[in-house]
Amino acid sequence: MISVVRSRAIRLLKVAGLVGMVAALSTGCSVSQAFSLGWPQGITAQADRMREFWVWSVVAALVIGAIVAVLIMWTVTFHRKKSDKMPRQFQYNVPLEIIYTVIPFVIVCVLFYFTVTTQDFVDAKVNKPDLRVGVVAFQWNWDFQYLQNKPDMNGVYHVRLAQDGEPVVTVGSTTTIPLLVVPTNRVVEYHLRSRDVVHSFYIPDFLFKRDVFPDPEKNDTDNVFQTTIQRPGAFVGHCAELCGTYHSMMNFELRALPPDLFDRYLALRSATNPQTNRAYTAGEALTTLNCGPLCAPKAVTTFPYSGTGRTVRAARQTQGSP
C-alpha cells in the first residue's frame, strides 16, 4: 500500500516538474527577463530603480500569497465539519483582530515607503546637469533644442546659437523624423513645453512619460525631469496624449551616443558646414561623424508621415482611383 502511494507521489512530482519546465521554457523569456518578472528592460538608471521596486513588490506579493494559500489549505484540510456542534468562535478575539489589522497596515506602509522613495529617485534633479535640452511639442511634431548652460536674469534657459547665429534645434516635419541626440552616462535635463494643446513626451525605453503643457509655469506643472541613459542606441519616442488628427504620427527618435561622440556631434551642430554655408543639421553632423549604424542620418526606429503611404492613398481616393 505504501509503495503504491509513493509511486503515485513520484509520478505526480514528475508531471508537476514537466508542466513547470514547459511553462518556463514556452514563454520564450531570457533569464534576465524571467528575473524581471514581466518588467520591460529600460535604458536609464531611473528605469532600473523602478524595475527593482517592481521585482521586490512582486516577490513580497508572492510570499504573502503563498502564506495565505497555505493558511487556507490548512483550514480546509484540518478543520472540516466533524459534528453539528457549533465550533469555537473567534469574532471577538481582540489579540487576533489586532494582528490581522496591524499586519495589512504594516504591508501597506512598507509598500508606500518604497513607492515614495522610488518616485523621489525618478523625479530627483541634480543642480548642474551635463546637458539641458528643450522639448517643444506642437501639432503634430517635435522641436528639440540644445539649451545654454546658464539661465538669464529671469531663470530662463535660452537656446544655444550656432556660429551662423541660428539656434541649434532639430525640428520634425511630415518628411523628417526629428532626432533627439543625447549622450549616455551623463545627466540630461529635459524642459518640456507645448505650443498648442496638451501632448505627452514618451520614450518607451525610459519606462517614463510626462505630459507636455502649454505655459507650464502658469499651469504649475513640473515640466523638467532628468535621466542618465546607460547604453547607446536608437530608441523610438511618441506623443502619448491624444492631441488631434495626426497624433499617431507624432513620433521621434532618441539617439544616445557615447559622451566623446556626442561632444563631437554638438561641436558640429554649432559649426558651419562648408558645403551649405549653414550650421550642420542633425543628419549632416551624424553623417560626418560616420560611426556606423549609430550615426545613421535618418531615424531607424520609425518613419515619417509621408512614408506611411497615407498621403498617397488619400490622393488616390480624391481622384477616384482604388
Ligand SMILES: [Cu+2]
Ligand atoms: Cu501630441
